[in-house]
Amino acid sequence: MATKLRLQRRGRKNYPFYQIIVADSRAPRDGKYIERIGSYNPNTHPATITLDFERALYWLQTGAQPTDTVRNILSEEGVLLKKHLLGGVKKGAFDEAEAEKRFEAWKNSKSQLTQKIKDKDDEQKRAEEKARLDAEKEVNKTRAEVLAKKKAEEEAANAPAPVEEEVPAAEETVEVAEPAESAVEEIVEAKVEEVPAEVEEAPVKEEVPAETPAATEETPAKEEAVAEVKEEPKAEASEEVAEEKPE
Secondary structure (H helix, E strand, O other), X not given: OOEEEEEEEEEEOOEEEEEEEEEEOOOOOOOOOOEEEEEXXXXXXXXEEEEOHHHHHHHHHOOOEEOHHHHHHHHHHOHHHHHHHXXXXXXXXXXXXXXXXXXHHHHHXXXXXXXXXXXXXXXXXXXXXXXXXXXXXXXXXXXXXXXHHHHHHHHHHHOOOOHHHOHHHHHHHHHHHHHHHHHHHHHHHHHHHHHHHHHHHHHHHHOHHHHHHHHHHHHHHHHHHHHHHHHHHHHHHHHHHHHHOOO
């Protein structure tokens, strides 16, 4: 039976990952498979690969044919190199210890290269993060300046008229008030001067009570005249009564 090493898709839309399987070359794409020997996730950088090294080497030695993508994966993991070295041992080109030594040297260089790639990616991520933060700070700064300017304009629009402009007007009113006070003082002085004149004229009015005694003196004379008039009729009446009595 011809076997094949290939990928089988998993994951969701726009985010696929793959299983590395051993399947019959005549089986459908999503059909049954013989064995799963690893996985491959191309969504990370570098791509994440998990592989059962010994089983992959076994299937290669038994004649399984990998697809192009799986071949690249096996090359990256050193499976193809290991197969080549074991072939050299069988041919007697070098012994197994030398093959293992060469494989370990390649593995160390590969790990260093992988670490450099990871460090470079981390540095790039930090640079991108810093650039993003700087851009965000600039945006926040610009936004704060715009808000501060807008707030200042609103405060200027809602603020009352400056007090400094009203001070000259207040000084003018004070200056105007001083002449008014002087005019009031002049009027008060004039009134104070007129008051003694009225006080001096007041004794003339007080002479009227001097005449009132004469009026009072005349009043008793009038009363006496009235009394005489009243007494005269009484006397006449008494005389008439006296005359009537002899009869």
